[in-house]
Amino acid sequence: MTSAMGESHLSLRGITVTYADGHTALAPTSLEVQQGGFLVLLGASGAGKSTLLRSINGLVQPTRGEVSVAGLPGGVVSRRNLLEHRRHCGMVFQQHHLIGRQSVLANVLMGKLSSRGSLASLWPWSKSDKLEALAAIDRVGLLEKALARADTLSGGQQQRIGIARALVQKPRLLLADEPVASLDPATAQSVLTLLHDICKKDRLTAIVSLHQVNLARMFADRIVGLRQGQVVFDGTAAQLTEEVQATLYAKSPSIEPTRSSSAAIAGSPFDSPAQPKEFLPC
Numbered sequence: 178m179t180s181a182m183g184e185s186h187l188s189l190r191g192i193t194v195t196y197a198d199g200h201t202a203l204a205p206t207s208l209e210v211q212q213g214g215f216l217v218l219l220g221a222s223g224a225g226k227s228t229l230l231r232s233i234n235g236l237v238q239p240t241r242g243e244v245s246v247a248g249l250p251g252g253v254v255s256r257r258n259l260l261e262h263r264r265h266c267g268m269v270f271q272q273h274h275l276i277g278r279q280s281v282l283a284n285v286l287m288g289k290l291s292s293r294g295s296l297a298s299l300w301p302w303s304k305s306d307k308l309e310a311l312a313a314i315d316r317v318g319l320l321e322k323a324l325a326r327a328d329t330l331s332g333g334q335q336q337r338i339g340i341a342r343a344l345v346q347k348p349r350l351l352l353a354d355e356p357v358a359s360l361d362p363a364t365a366q367s368v369l370t371l372l373h374d375i376c377k378k379d380r381l382t383a384i385v386s387l388h389q390v391n392l393a394r395m396f397a398d399r400i401v402g403l404r405q406g407q408v409v410f411d412g413t414a415a416q417l418t419e420e421v422q423a424t425l426y427a428k429s430p431s432i433e434p435t436r437s438s439s440a441a442i443a444g445s446p447f448d449s450p451a452q453p454k455e456f457l458p459c
């Protein structure tokens with residue numbers, strides 16, 4: 178899968194998510210995600226950002242559509258392929274999901290569970306596992322905290338540990354669901370700088386949902402804007418005009434793209450530009 182923009186890492190084709198209560202959180206969505214890109218998802222609360230992220234790694238089962246990943250023929254339909262995909266897919270959560278009374282090291286080692294067989298999980302961690310975990314903790318600048326309880330760390334430090342836990346998995350794809358939403362602006366920027374730098378250095382493909390438009394502008398190679406479960410913008414930070422932003426965050430139920438958002442969409446340098454409403458079954 179290669180395009181003018183480079184090698185494709187991930188393809189979403191017509192992914193639709195309707196939850197058990199009948200609510201369609203994601204209308205048919207198709208995206209081509211380039212290898213090594215830092216893609217930011219923007220959108221108001223309830224727009225479908227988490228649903229999109231979770232449908233990529235199967236935490237939410239798409240009602241329709243297909244996720245395919247480079248190097249994994251046949252997509253992630255079979256259980257075997259889904260497990261293989263997840264093995265290379267690190268996840269960073271807003272609330273870190275650390276076990277507070279466990280040490281930082283023990284928490285980071287959890288990131289290695291997906292690469293162990295179910296029986297092997299019963300065995301103690303090997304020296305090389307521990308060294309890898311310590312190296313990941315060092316990368317996020319917290320080696321001196323390796324033996325501290327996770328709940329003694331600040332919010333920003335805990336999120337750095339969440340990143341280390343994802344890194345120890347040696348991911349190719351990193352999904353981060355509002356990773357800095359609960360941090361103060363300065364800490365949020367420094368945690369996102371760390372995440373961005375690591376992704377670029379390791380050439381990881383990253384898909385990150387954010388609420389802070391300024392941070393999206395600062396870090397994103399590409400911004401995908403969701404509104405009421407539909408992609409209404411797909412472009413660069415420069416193309417994210419005030420008007421597009423207003424469309425994304427408008428309170429009105431209307432999701433018609435504005436003229437300038439359509440222009441931005443039309444000018445998108447990516448293979449799969451936004452799908453304005455007229456392209457989507459409503």
Ligand SMILES: Nc1ncnc2c1ncn2[C@@H]1O[C@H](COP(=O)(O)OP(=O)(O)OP(=O)(O)O)[C@@H](O)[C@H]1O
Nearest residue numbers: 196198200202220221222223224225226227228229
């Ligand atoms: N398990 C579920 N069952 C039913 N509806 C759900 C479920 N999870 C999410 N939703 C609904 O789907 C829509 C999209 O939710 P989602 O969490 O994906 O949005 P979001 O953009 O990530 O929001 P936020 O920024 O607040 O996290 C919302 O209307 C939400 O209420």
